[in-house]
Amino acid sequence: MTTTAVHVLVVDDHPIVLDGVTMALGSTSWITVSGYARSGREAITAVRRLHPDVVLLDLRLPDMLAPEVIRALRSHSPGVKVVIFTAYPEHAALNAALGAGAHALIVKDTERSDLVDIIRRVNAGERVICTDIEHDLNVLLRRKLKESGLTRREYEILRRVAMGETNPEIAEALDLTRNTVKTYLQRTLEKLGARNRIEALARANECGIL
Template sequence: MRVLVVDDHPVVCDGVRALVSVTDDIEVVGSARSAREAVGLAGELRPDLVLLDLRLPDMLGSEALPRIAAVAPDAKVVIFTAYDDHAALSAALRGGAHGCLLKDVTDIDLVAQLRRVAAGARVVDPRLRESGGTPLRARLFRLSLSRREYDVVRLAAIGRTNPEIAEELGLTRNTVKTYLQTAMHKLGARNRVEAVRRAQEEQLL
């Protein structure tokens, strides 16, 4: 499976490339940082699958989708996003996206889901909803908190230790630590206690 990754954050492109490098059936053949660049590369490389960020500097993924389909009609497009309640998500799914995954998907899950898409399945992360929304999702979106960051803060708020959180969420301890640190940064907190207090003030808990 030849994959084109479209994301304006190089760390995401590099991360996906690293995750699939251990497989023998998936290869990242290119990466683009804008929708226009993605359209050019899709026409040139003719990938089997395009992992497309929902929010790009020049347009939304839902707007880029038909342009990519026009130059690479056989490519399957999967939306790859950190935002689970963006209005463009519904538009992208209605517009022919073959699936949508949240960026905090684990490496094993990512490879498995890409293989499912390649086999013809339409894959949508179960945490996503194609329509409607909840106050919680709206608050997470406003704070740029991913669902995983929220889950870590939520468990920390009820007294779970990092090892306990790791076990409950199926993550490594280092990953839990990283999620907690990024959540603290987004919440403007200096430590774990402040993060929980800020989450409560934002009505996340």
């Protein structure tokens, strides 16, 4: 049994979800909802101000991609735990969120007891991802990539672009030359019919890749 309070920041742009989560967690003696945010930028500011233990983060926010939010949160607060809270467990963007460092995935119709248990386990240092969900996500991602014509390498580079990494950072992380990264990105733009990175990210998001 957890004896010290676990402070949770809830990030979602729907007021009814915020209210519902607060009610669900409010009856648990060792959980304190320390604050709320309705966008990625608000979440980043709130984490810096409130220093929560766990961030319950909606996958789809109005201003930022979840992987980008996670990367920003963990760069400023490396100890914070992030739980993706989504109504779209089949969305391919979950792969990118997990790759960015999310500690758990939970769907919004989950029972309160399961939500509380995952927060407890994540706070204790566990990474809670159901094997079946990971398998389904990998199958879905392969199908989405096939439909778009992107290779796994092109997807990996685009995912890192979505998380805000520069070409030199991507090259170092993947052990590639900068020119090779640039070539991959150019091919990706062509396949997505995009004129620049912003359009490419938007098209990838529309296709359910990011």
